[in-house]
Amino acid sequence: MNERSGKDFWFRGHDTRFRPEDMNPTHWTKAIEQLIELRRKGIGLTNSTRYLEDYRTYLKVGRSDWKCKAGLLSLDILPDGRVTVCKEKPALCNIMDHHFLDYIRSNEFRRAAYKISEACEGCFYGEYREPYYALHEFSVFQEWVRDWLETSVMACDLKSGENSA
Ligand code: SF4
Numbered sequence: 001m002n003e004r005s006g007k008d009f010w011f012r013g014h015d016t017r018f019r020p021e022d023m024n025p026t027h028w029t030k031a032i033e034q035l036i037e038l039r040r041k042g043i044g045l046t047n048s049t050r051y052l053e054d055y056r057t058y059l060k061v062g063r064s065d066w067k068c069k070a071g072l073l074s075l076d077i078l079p080d081g082r083v084t085v086c087k088e089k090p091a092l093c094n095i096m097d098h099h100f101l102d103y104i105r106s107n108e109f110r111r112a113a114y115k116i117s118e119a120c121e122g123c124f125y126g127e128y129r130e131p132y133y134a135l136h137e138f139s140v141f142q143e144w145v146r147d148w149l150e151t152s153v154m155a156c157d158l159k160s161g162e163n164s165a
Pocket of ligand 1: 070085086087088117120121122123125
């Protein structure tokens with residue numbers, strides 16, 4: 001549980017447990033460099049190189065803000081149909097609402113989403129950051145495509161192994 005909010009959110013810049021406070025900066029710098037190196041080689045990480053680089057910057061300067069597009073690039077739909085721009089924020093509507101589609105396509109909704117993300121201190125939730133990176137940085141898009149191709153090849157290999165067994 002997050003000590004400040006009492007909620008189960010750990011990916012905020014203000015949460016000390018999101019920072020390796022007890023670790024020597026030289027060590028976490030080295031650890032992140034190694035993660036970035038693994039990512040560049042396409043080994044075992046789903047977070048993009050850009051995400052890891054931003055996390056490294058955050059550890060150095062303590063800032064987790066970014067150009068969040070919550071509500072525009074992503075939405076969270078709760079089991080009861082409520083719709084939020086991200087999992088930390090209050091619901092703005094419900095998919096069961098009669099005017100849901102009109103509202104979600106409206107400038108009113110865009111303004112509300114913008115206001116929420118503008119007021120937010122930032123986070124490191126990959127599910128919101130990574131789509132933004134993939135759309136704005138070609139290198140991240142390339143990483144996504146490479147992951148998809150590798151996963152597809154692995155799935156084909158597994159399937160052909162099953163068929164030949
Ligand atoms: S930065 Fe955006 S995605 Fe992250 S917590 Fe704030 S509103 Fe949500």
